[in-house]
Every structure is written in structure tokens, then in C-alpha cells.
Amino acid sequence: xxxxxxxxxxxxxxxxxxxxxxYLLWRGxxxxxxxxxxxxxxxxxxxxxxxxxxxxxxxSYLSGFLRLAPWVGVAIALASGLSAxxxxxxxxxQYHAYVGTGESKVHVSTALTFDxxxxxxxxxxxxxxxxxxxxGVE
Amino acid sequence: xxxxxxxxxxxxxLVAALVLLLPRSWSGRLALVAPAVxxxxxxxxxxxxxxxxxxxxxxxxxxxxxxxADLRVDRLGLFFVLxxxxxxxxxxxxxRYYLGKxxxxxxxxxxxxxxxxxxxxxxxDSLILLFVFWELTTITSALLIGMDFxxxxxxxxxxxxxxxxxxxxxxxxxxxxxxxxxAGTYNLSELAAQSxxxxxxxxxxxxxxxxxxxxxxxxxxxxxHFWLPGAMAAPAPVSAYLHSATMVKAGxxxxxxxxxxxxxxxxxxxxxAAVGLTTFLVAGWNAVKxxxxxxxxxxxxxxxxxxxxxxxxxYSVVGLRGEVVNIMNHALxxxxxxxxxxxxxxxxxxxxxxxxxxxxWIGHEKLAAVLIGVGAFAMAGLPFLLGFMAKDVFFQAxxxxxTVEEITLYLGLTLLASTLATIYALKVWAGTFxxxxxxxxDRGYPPKKISPWLLIVPGVLLLPQVVGGVFPxxxxxxxxEPGTTWSPWAIWYYIDVKVAxxxxxxxxxxxxxxxxxxxxxxxxLPGPQQVSDGLAxxxxxFSSWMSRAVQAGGHPRYFVVTLLFAVxxxxxxxxxxxxxxxxxxxxxxxxxxxxxxxxxxxxxxxxLTILLPGRIAKxxxxxxxxxxxxxxxxxxxxxxxxxxxxxxxxISLVLLLLIFRRMPRLTRDPRSLPTRWVHGIASAVVxxxxxxxxWTIGSTxxxxxxxxxxxxxxxxxxxxxxxxxxILVDFRGxxxxxxxxxxxxxxxxxxxxxxxxxxxxxxxxxxPKRTEKLVGNKR
Numbered sequence: 001x002x003x004x005x006x007x008x009x010x011x012x013x014x015x016x017x018x019x020x021x022x023y024l025l026w027r028g029x030x031x032x033x034x035x036x037x038x039x040x041x042x043x044x045x046x047x048x049x050x051x052x053x054x055x056x057x058x059x060s061y062l063s064g065f066l067r068l069a070p071w072v073g074v075a076i077a078l079a080s081g082l083s084a085x086x087x088x089x090x091x092x093x094q095y096h097a098y099v100g101t102g103e104s105k106v107h108v109s110t111a112l113t114f115d116x117x118x119x120x121x122x123x124x125x126x127x128x129x130x131x132x133x134x135x136g137v138e
Numbered sequence: 139x140x141x142x143x144x145x146x147x148x149x150x151x152l153v154a155a156l157v158l159l160l161p162r163s164w165s166g167r168l169a170l171v172a173p174a175v176x177x178x179x180x181x182x183x184x185x186x187x188x189x190x191x192x193x194x195x196x197x198x199x200x201x202x203x204x205x206x207a208d209l210r211v212d213r214l215g216l217f218f219v220l221x222x223x224x225x226x227x228x229x230x231x232x233x234r235y236y237l238g239k240x241x242x243x244x245x246x247x248x249x250x251x252x253x254x255x256x257x258x259x260x261x262x263d264s265l266i267l268l269f270v271f272w273e274l275t276t277i278t279s280a281l282l283i284g285m286d287f288x289x290x291x292x293x294x295x296x297x298x299x300x301x302x303x304x305x306x307x308x309x310x311x312x313x314x315x316x317x318x319x320x321a322g323t324y325n326l327s328e329l330a331a332q333s334x335x336x337x338x339x340x341x342x343x344x345x346x347x348x349x350x351x352x353x354x355x356x357x358x359x360x361x362x363h364f365w366l367p368g369a370m371a372a373p374a375p376v377s378a379y380l381h382s383a384t385m386v387k388a389g390x391x392x393x394x395x396x397x398x399x400x401x402x403x404x405x406x407x408x409x410x411a412a413v414g415l416t417t418f419l420v421a422g423w424n425a426v427k428x429x430x431x432x433x434x435x436x437x438x439x440x441x442x443x444x445x446x447x448x449x450x451x452x453y454s455v456v457g458l459r460g461e462v463v464n465i466m467n468h469a470l471x472x473x474x475x476x477x478x479x480x481x482x483x484x485x486x487x488x489x490x491x492x493x494x495x496x497x498x499w500i501g502h503e504k505l506a507a508v509l510i511g512v513g514a515f516a517m518a519g520l521p522f523l524l525g526f527m528a529k530d531v532f533f534q535a536x537x538x539x540x541t542v543e544e545i546t547l548y549l550g551l552t553l554l555a556s557t558l559a560t561i562y563a564l565k566v567w568a569g570t571f572x573x574x575x576x577x578x579x580d581r582g583y584p585p586k587k588i589s590p591w592l593l594i595v596p597g598v599l600l601l602p603q604v605v606g607g608v609f610p611x612x613x614x615x616x617x618x619e620p621g622t623t624w625s626p627w628a629i630w631y632y633i634d635v636k637v638a639x640x641x642x643x644x645x646x647x648x649x650x651x652x653x654x655x656x657x658x659x660x661x662x663l664p665g666p667q668q669v670s671d672g673l674a675x676x677x678x679x680f681s682s683w684m685s686r687a688v689q690a691g692g693h694p695r696y697f698v699v700t701l702l703f704a705v706x707x708x709x710x711x712x713x714x715x716x717x718x719x720x721x722x723x724x725x726x727x728x729x730x731x732x733x734x735x736x737x738x739x740x741x742x743x744x745x746l747t748i749l750l751p752g753r754i755a756k757x758x759x760x761x762x763x764x765x766x767x768x769x770x771x772x773x774x775x776x777x778x779x780x781x782x783x784x785x786x787x788x789i790s791l792v793l794l795l796l797i798f799r800r801m802p803r804l805t806r807d808p809r810s811l812p813t814r815w816v817h818g819i820a821s822a823v824v825x826x827x828x829x830x831x832x833w834t835i836g837s838t839x840x841x842x843x844x845x846x847x848x849x850x851x852x853x854x855x856x857x858x859x860x861x862x863x864x865i866l867v868d869f870r871g872x873x874x875x876x877x878x879x880x881x882x883x884x885x886x887x888x889x890x891x892x893x894x895x896x897x898x899x900x901x902x903x904x905x906p907k908r909t910e911k912l913v914g915n916k917r
Contacts, residue, residue, distance in 0.1 A: 111864075
């Protein structure tokens with residue numbers, strides 16, 4: 001069953017939710033948020049798409065990305081951990097730096113890379129499971 | 139040195155992976171590469187490591203846990219490397235011509251992985267690393283025994299070997315951890331340095347017992363001696379390699395590694411002497427009774443492992459001397475005998491002594507008769523063979539015992555068991571070749587169809603036996619243990635009490651053998667074999683009863699069992715840790731004036747779940763409980779938790795709705811009234827206990843909460859103000875990484891389950907009915 005209102009809302013919500021998820025991901029180190037939460041927000045938005053437009057179109061748009069997401073996520077998290085070992089530090093040592101000066105000083109951290117890996121893995125896993133469970137829904 | 143060691147351990151694993159990837163026809167030839175490389179790398183090191191020379195190679199692993207992956211090279215380890223590589227090379231060459239249809243890339247891969255794991259054990263200085271490789275040998279050996287998994291015997295042998303050595307492995311792990319906690323290090327070299335302190339602590343008995351259990355199960359010592367004969371379902375090369383030359387010696391090797399740490403313990407000598415000599419005697423008796431040649435060799439292997447175990451016990455009094463000679467002696471003659479019995483099976487069509495002892499094969503197969511003769515006489519410890527020297531070493535150790543009474547006891551047992559050894563050694567050779575009737579020449583393959591390698595390989599392996607037996611002083615003093623001076627032992631140099639003992643045993647053995655031949659059948663004692671079989675059957679029976687009771691196949695039973703067990707653990711903690719229903723200590727802040735809201739949501743949701751009909755309604759009201767929890771987190775100012783809880787609750791609600799769509803409509807409760815009562819009582823017990831736990835935790839301030847430290851460190855160390863996230867990505871990053879991997883694995887599992895379910899549905903339209911039956915299960 002298609003609902004015009006739901007479709008409009010879902011269409012508008014996807015970019016907003018994604019931006020919000022990325023914002024949560026970015027600020028996670030200092031304020032509530034982080035890879036896991038951001039991944040769940042994005043997954044929620046994707047599930048809403050599937051509810052509004054049906055599982056089939058959603059799947060055909062996203063399956064390429066979603067099939068890879070868990071592996072890429074784990075690979076990024078692993079690579080971020082292993083890269084510390086290249087510098088002779090233990091696995092998963094995180095590095096920090098401040099870019100810029102004064103008011104525009106920005107904190108960058110390798111922890112963010114690791115969190116991006118977590119983010120992708122969570123999206124991939126949730127979407128895979130949801131996709132399986134939705135088998136047969138038109 | 140580190141690259142060499144890494145290559146020695148790594149090359150077999152690499153080749154194992156290659157064998158699986160490359161074409162089938164290459165696999166046998168490729169497998170030869172691994173032991174050849176190991177030998178090339180290890181042989182040049184041999185002369186450098188005379189006497190007590192030890193080379194340590196530091197490898198960091200988990201520095202914060204005091205865990206290293208340190209490697210070490212010393213005489214014993216390097217000797218084992220040469221043994222594993224040398225015999226491995228022979229085994230692979232033999233296997234290529236022996237296996238025939240059984241040959242497969244998987245076989246070679248498992249064998250090579252085993253080789254790598256074994257090399258890892260003998261080159262580890264870190265006990266943790268040693269344990270990892272130890273478990274790998276357990277797994278690969280079970281794969282090799284069960285290679286022929288179409289046969290019930292092979293499966294049973296593999297499972298039994300896996301269970302016994304696997305349980306021993308767990309004991310070993312517990313022992314390693316206890317020892318490491320006691321001494322503050324897991325490294326053998328550092329442990330040996332603290333030997334006095336460790337043995338001085340009366341609690342050293344606990345890790346010692348556990349470590350002994352690991353060694354005894356691996357080396358099939360009494361009362362765990364039953365698994366090795368069961369493992370003989372494996373093809374001849376596997377038996378020769380794993381079950382005589384290398385893997386079963388890992389237990390003895392472990393004793394060798396523990397010797398410097400524990401040998402001054404008052405328990406060391408009595409335990410090892412008692413267990414080793416009992417094994418020697420019991421397994422010797424089993425070998426005398428055996429009629430299957432391979433079983434006979436298996437029992438005799440267990441017997442010799444008993445000798446080696448006892449030997450390490452006696453060394454605590456007389457000092458290490460000649461253990462390498464003993465291990466080498468056994469590895470060489472026993473693996474050759476296993477290989478030769480593989481040949482016997484092909485040529486003579488059977489390995490049953492009942493048949494073979496009637497037939498006179500000696501005139502037809504002269505070369506094999508000589509080779510099996512050398513092997514069997516080495517087993518009996520006849521002069522001019524290395525076996526004689528090995529026995530001399532053993533006697534020297536026995537008669538060096540601490541007190542006269544103990545020497546008498548141990549010597550008596552040794553003499554009895556050695557006589558048995560001579561009897562079964564003669565039985566192998568004379569039973570195979572010296573019958574009276576003409577042999578059935580065409581029961582097996584004709585000689586031309588059997589590759590000459592099946593005799594060449596054991597022949598080469600037996601060569602050191604003869605060389606070492608004829609030129610003992612040169613062989614032992616120059617090749618085996620250079621730098622040490624060995625008195626020229628051989629009966630043509632001098633005769634002492636040990637030589638007299640040896641010769642006496644040979645005479646006894648021959649008499650015993652002739653006497654045994656005249657007996658129709660030996661009385662079968664209700665011996666330890668039956669007791670251990672009984673124990674094994676009992677364990678199996680108990681575990682299958684347990685499985686039936688716990689794994690009933692229905693969710694209600696699983697839930698009840700799991701929850702009650704968890705609650706029982708909690709109850710133990712509450713009973714002895716103290717519990718309280720005090721409300722005074724509760725931090726009732728102003729924000730808790732909203733406490734009625736989550737309380738209402740949670741209790742309301744719980745009651746509605748029971749009362750509402752229909753699955754969808756139930757799932758939705760269960761979500762109320764989750765949202766109520768989110769409100770609690772908000773009240774306690776945990777925004778991260780609240781956010782996560784809300785999102786998880788929402789997404790799992792959607793997923794559950796998707797799943798429940800497929801389920802049949804709920805009918806009236808199919809459970810009988812007593813079942814419902816049981817479930818009700820179980821629920822009440824769980825609820826009350828968990829409630830008490832929550833109350834106790836809430837009203838008792840933790841003496842030293844972990845949180846403060848993390849809070850204090852969060853900004854200075856990780857430069858993050860959100861301590862939850864800092865813990866997730868930085869402080870406990872490896873936990874998070876593990877969880878992500880688990881998530882991905884779980885998704886893969888779901889994928890596999892759905893694939894299976896959907897293919898089944900296509901194959902059999904009746905499948906949904908079965909699902910319904912399982913859901914409404916009441917057993």
C-alpha cells in the first residue's frame with residue numbers, strides 16, 4: 001500500500017537523517033553520539049524508505065552499497081587499528097591533533113576513522129538483517 | 139634469528155594454504171617443500187646449541203597483560219624441530235605413494251598445518267603461545283584421524299581424541315594462567331629463574347596438577363591412555379607421524395619445559411614415576427594381548443610415553459641426561475614400524491596377527507623382514523641398536539632414585555614392564571614372519587604394485603638406530619649431544635649392572651614370548667582399560683542425558699533453563715555477598731520526581747504483554763518497556779545510553795514486526811496446566827531474584843567504581859569529553875572491534891539460516907507444518 005504523505009516525508013527525511021547521523025558521528029568524541037548511534041539512525045532512515053517505497057526499489061538502489069558496507073566497515077576499523085602498529089604502537093592506539101588556530105581550531109583524531117568503520121558495519125548489518133526479514137513483503 | 143624462526147613456523151602454514159589453492163595433482167609434491175625448508179633452516183643451527191645454550195627472541199604481544207609471544211631455541215626445542223622436519227619429510231614422501239584414493243589437498247593441508255603447529259609448540263618461550271599451538275595440534279589431529287569421515291570408527295576415534303586432548307588443553311590453559319598469575323610472567327625462561335619461589339609456595343600444587351593433566355592427556359598417560367589406540371583409524375602415515383613421533387610427545391616435551399621450573403617440587407618425582415610406570419605396565423600388558431598389529435604398536439607407544447614421563451620424574455634426582463636419546467630412539471623405531479605395518483597391510487592384505495602368525499613370510503619378503511626386525515629389536519632394546527642405549531639411560535635414571543625402598547619399587551615395575559616390552563616386540567617380528575604354513579601370497583597387492591618408497595622411507599629412518607647402536611660413543615657424543623662426553627657405552631666395552639639388567643630382561647622376554655605362544659588366549663583382566671571404557675561410556679551417557687534435559691528443542695525449555703541458571707548464579711552472589719532492601723542509600727535527586735513515568739511505562743508494558751492477545755500487539759507493548767528504560771537513562775543523565783536505547787528499541791521493533799508477520803496466528807495457549815504453573819513459578823523466581831539484585835546494587839555504593847578513573851583520564855589521555863565514546867573507540871577499542879566483527883558474523887549466520895530455510899521450503903512444501911509443531915512444542 002502506498003501512502004503519499006509517508007512518501008513525501010520519507011523522501012525529505014532521508015537527507016536530513018543522514019546529515020544528522022554524520023553530525024552525530026563527527027561530534028561523538030565530545031558530545032553524545034558516535035559510530036554506533038549514527039549507524040542506527042541511518043539504518044532507521046533506510047528502513048523508513050523501505051516502508052514507504054517498498055522493499056524492492058529500495059533494495060535495487062542500495063544493495064550495492066549495503067552489501068559492501070559491513071566488510072568495508074570492518075576493514076576500515078581494522079586498518080585504523082593496524083596503522084598504529086606501523087608506528088610501533090600497540091594495536092588500536094589513537095592519535096590526536098589540532099588543526100588551525102584560535103577559534104577555528106579543529107580537533108581531529110584517528111578515533112574518528114575507527115568510528116566510521118563501526119558506523120558502516122552497523123548500517124550494513126542492520127540493513128542485511130532487515131532485508132532478510134522483509135523477504136516476501138511487496 | 140627471528141626471521142629464521144618465523145620461517146620455520148610459518149612455512150608449513152603457508153604451504154598448507156598453497157596446497158588448497160593450487161591444482162590437486164601438485165599437492166603431494168608441494169607438501170614436500172615444507173619439511174625440506176624446515177630442515178634446511180634448522181640443521182645449520184644444530185651445532186650452535188650444545189649443552190645449555192638458549193637463545194631467546196622477544197616478540198611483543200599484549201604488553202599490558204604481561205603476555206608475550208617470545209620464541210626460544212635450545213637443544214630440546216631444536217631437536218624436536220629436526221625430528222618434526224626430518225620424520226615429516228619421510229612421512230610426506232611415504233604418504234604420496236601410500237595414500238592412493240585417500241590423498242587430497244585437504245589431507246596435506248591438515249598435515250602441514252599440524253606440522254606448523256607442532257613447530258610452534260617446540261619453539262615457544264611464552265606459555266600462552268605454546269598453548270595456542272597446542273590447541274592447533276589438537277584440532278588438526280582430530281581432522282587427520284577423522285579424515286575418512288565416512289567410517290564410523292574414524293569419526294569415533296577423532297571425537298574421542300579431540301575430547302580427551304581438548305579437555306587436557308583446557309586444564310593446561312588453566313594451569314598456565316594460574317602459574318602466570320603466581321609468578322607474574324608467562325615466559326618459560328623467566329619462570330625457570332623463579333623456580334625456588336614457585337616451588338616454595340605450597341599453592342604451586344594447583345597449577346602443577348593442571349599442567350600435568352594437559353601433558354598426561356596429550357601423551358596418553360594412565361588413566362587417559364585409551365584415546366591413542368582409538369585414534370588408529372587414521373592412515374599409516376598419520377599414525378606414524380602424529381601418534382608415535384611428534385604429537386603425543388608434546389606432553390613429554392611439556393614436562394621437559396616444566397622440568398626446570400618444578401623439578402624441585404616434592405610432588406614431581408612421585409607423580410611422574412607413578413603415572414609413567416603404571417602407564418608402562420598397563421599399556422605393555424594391553425600390547426601383549428593385542429592381535430591387531432597397529433593396535434599393538436599404539437599400546438606400545440603409550441607404554442614408551444610412560445617411560446619418558448617416568449624418566450623426567452627420575453631426572454629430578456639424577457639430573458638431565460640422555461632424554462634426547464630416548465625420545466629420538468622411540469620416534470625413529472616406532473614411526474618406522476607404523477610405516478612398515480602400513481606396508482604389511484598392503485602386501486599381506488591384513489594386519490591381524492591371528493592370521494599372520496600361522497604364515498611363514500620370511501622367505502618371501504626378506505628386506506621387510508630385516509627392516510621390521512631392526513624396528514622390533516630396537517623396541518625390545520637389543521644390543522647394537524640405539525634402543526639398547528636408551529634403555530641404559532633409563533636404568534641409570536631408575537637406579538639413581540632417592541631411597542632404597544623407592545629404587546626397589548620402581549626397578550621392580552620397570553623390570554616387569556620391560557619384560558612385557560620384549561615380549562610384544564618379539565611378537566611383532568616373529569608373529570609377522572615366522573609361521574609354519576605357506577603364506578597366502580595374493581591376499582594383498584603383488585610386490586610390483588607397491589612403491590619401493592614404502593620400504594625406503596622406514597629404512598632411512600631406521601639407519602640412525604643401527605649407526606647409533608654400533609658406534610654409540612661417536613654418535614651420542616658428536617651428533618646427538620656434541621660437547622658432552624659420553625662414556626663409551628656398549629656391551630663390548632664393559633658390563634655393569636645396567637647391562638646385566640638389560641640382558642636379563644631379554645632372556646625373560648624371550649621365555650615369556652615362547653610361553654605366551656603356547657597359551658591359547660590370555661586371561662582378559664577386568665583391567666584399567668575396561669574401567670576407563672566404563673568412565674568414557676559414563677561420561678557420554680551423562681552428557682547425552684544432559685543434552686536431552688537441557689536442549690529440548692523448544693524455546694520455553696531453553697528460556698527456563700538459561701534464566702534459572704543465570705538466576706542461580708545471582709542468588710549465590712546475593713546469599714554470600716550480602717543483599718539489602720535498604721532505601722536510605724538511594725540517591726533521590728529532584729529529577730527522580732518524574733520516576734513514576736518510566737515505572738508506569740515499564741510495569742504497564744510488562745503486564746500488557748501478558749494480557750493482550752496476538753503477537754503484533756505483544757511486540758508493540760514490549761517496546762513500551764524499552765522506551766521506559768530510555769526515560770530512566772534520561773533521568774539519570776545518560777544521554778548516550780538513552781539515545782542508543784531509543785534507536786535500538788525502534789529498529790528491533792521493526793525487525794520483530796517483520797519476523798512475526800511470518801508466524802502463525804496465536805491460538806489458545808497449548809501448554810498444559812502444570813507446565814503453565816512451572817513457567818509461572820520460574821518467572822516469579824527470576825523476577826524476584828533480579829529485583830533483589832537491582833535493589834542491592836542500587837543501595838550499595840561500590841567501594842571503587844571503575845568509572846572515576848575513566849572520567850579522569852578521558853580528556854587528558856584521549857582528548858575526548860564524551861567518556862562513553864572515548865571508552866568505546868579508545869580505551870576499550872579492541873572490545874568494540876570484536877563486537878563489530880561479531881555483529882557481521884551474526885548477520886552472516888542469519889543469511890545462511892534464511893538461505894537454508896528458503897531452499898528447504900522450495901524442496902519440501904510440507905516444511906511449514908513442522909515449524910508450527912516446533913513452536914507449539916511441549917515436551
